Amino acid sequence: MPLEDVQPVSLLCGDCPIRHRAVCARCETDELDTLEQIKYYRRFEAGQTVIWSGDKMDFVASVVSGIATLTQTLEDGRTQMVGLLLPSDFVGRPGRASAAYNVTATTDILMCCFHKKPFEDMMIRTPHIAQRLLEMTLDELDAAREWMLLLGRKTAREKIASLLAIVARRDASNKLQLPQGRMIFDLPLTREAMADYLGLTLETVSRQISALKRDGVIELEGKRHVTVPDMDRLMNEAGEDSDGGFLV
Amino acid sequence: MPLEDVQPVSLLCGDCPIRHRAVCARCETDELDTLEQIKYYRRFEAGQTVIWSGDKMDFVASVVSGIATLTQTLEDGRTQMVGLLLPSDFVGRPGRASAAYNVTATTDILMCCFHKKPFEDMMIRTPHIAQRLLEMTLDELDAAREWMLLLGRKTAREKIASLLAIVARRDASNKLQLPQGRMIFDLPLTREAMADYLGLTLETVSRQISALKRDGVIELEGKRHVTVPDMDRLMNEAGEDSDGGFLV
C-alpha cells in the first residue's frame, strides 16, 4: 500500500504495541527512536480508575487495547460520560498539567504512555504531529457536538437507538464493512455506563432496550449480544439521516 | 507592550479589523502580507444565516464584532446550539470542504474571512499557527464537554444559572475583572436562543428566570439587563465549585 493510502488511525501511525512511530503519510520525519526512549506501558483492570479529574498528569497516552471512559461529575454524584476511549485513541493534553476528567477503564486496558515534556518537545521538532493532533481533536469536537444534540434534544428511545447505531458503525468499520443490512455486535458497556453516556437512568435504558426488542428493531441474546435486522430502521429510530458518521 | 505580553486572544494575534497577523508571542514568522492578500470582510445582519450545514465552505474566518451561534438540527426541526461565536473566535475547519453546522448571526456581525486553500498553505509554512489552532480547539473541546455535563445532568434551574454564570464570567474577563461579588451585564441571547443552548423550551427558560428573580439570585431590568448581587450564590445554584472556568 502506498503511503498516500495509509489511513492514519492514530496520532502515531504504525503497529502498536510493537512500536509507535511519529511519522505519517504526509510527514517524512521519523522520531521512532525518541518515542522508544520515552514510552512505557501501563495496564489497568476493568473498573479501575486511570486518573482522577484534577490529578497531576505528566504523560499523554494512546490506547493499545481495551476501553476506557472519560466522565465528569457534579458534587452530588451525578455523572456524565463525555468521551469514550477505544483502541488507537489518544488521551492527554499537551500544555496542561492536570487531568480535566476522570478516566476509568471499563474493560482491562493497555495504554502506551509517553512522558509529557519530551513528547511536547518532539511535537515542536515535528510540526506534522501537531497537525495530526489538530485533525484528531477536530474530529473529537465534531463528535462532542453531535453528542450535544443527542443529550439536549433526543428522546430516550432515540438516544438508545443512536448509541446502538454508533457502536454498530464503529464495529463495522473495524471489520472494514459498511454499516448496512443485518448487523451483529456486542455492547461494550453496562446499562449504567450507557445511562451515563446518554444522560438517562439505568432503568430507562433497560426499559427502552426492552421496547426496541419488543418492536423488532433489535434482537438480544443475553444482555450484551445484539442483532440489528435492519440498520436503516435503526438509523431511522435514532432520528438521523442514514449517512451521519458520528463516533468518538 | 512587548510581544511576550500580548494575550493571544485569537488565532491571529493582533488588532483586527485593522490587520490580522499570523504571528504570536511564541512565533517569529510574520505572514502579514499573505494574510492581507487573502482576507476579505463579510457583514451579516442579526438573524441572517452565515452558512447552512452541508454547504460548501471555501473559507475560514474569525469574528471581528457581533455574536453568532453554531446549531445542529434534527429533521423535525428540533435544534440544539453547539457553539457560540464571540469576537476573536475562529470558525471553519482546515481540511474539510463543507460546513458541519448552521452558523447564524444573532446580532449584526462582522467576520474577517480567509480563502481556505491559501490559508492552509500558510499553516504548513507556519507551524505555530497549527499549534495555536490546536490549543484553541482543545479549549473548545473542554467547553463542549462541560456543556455535555450540563445538558445531560443538570436541572432546568441549574442550566439557567450556569448560562448566566458563563455570560457573567465572559463579560468580567472582557473587562479584566474577576467574576465575584456584584456583577452587571447584558444577556446577548433571546429566550429562544437560551432554550436552544440549554436543551429546554423557551417557556421553561422564562419560568426559571422568573424563579431566580423571585428568589433574589438575580435582578432584572427589562428583559436583557441582569444584575447578580452575589456571584457565589449564582455559582452555587449552577452546581459548580466557584473556580470552574468554562465558557465557549
Added chain:
DNA sequence: TGCACTCTTTGATTTGTGTCAAGGATCTGT
C-alpha cells in the same frame, strides 16, 4: 396615537423520565 410585530410571561394540563422498590438472571467461588 394606534396598529402590527416580535419577544416574553404566565396558567392549565399532559407526558416522559426519574425515583423507589422488588425480584430475576448470570457468574464466581466454596
Added chain:
DNA sequence: ACAGATCCTTGACACAAATCAAAGAGTGCA
C-alpha cells in the same frame, strides 16, 4: 448445589419539564 455478588428487568408512582393556550410588554412605523 448453594451463597453472595453483580447486573438487569419490571412495576407503581411522583414530578419536572413539555405542550397548548392566552395575554402582556416593548419597539418600530404609519
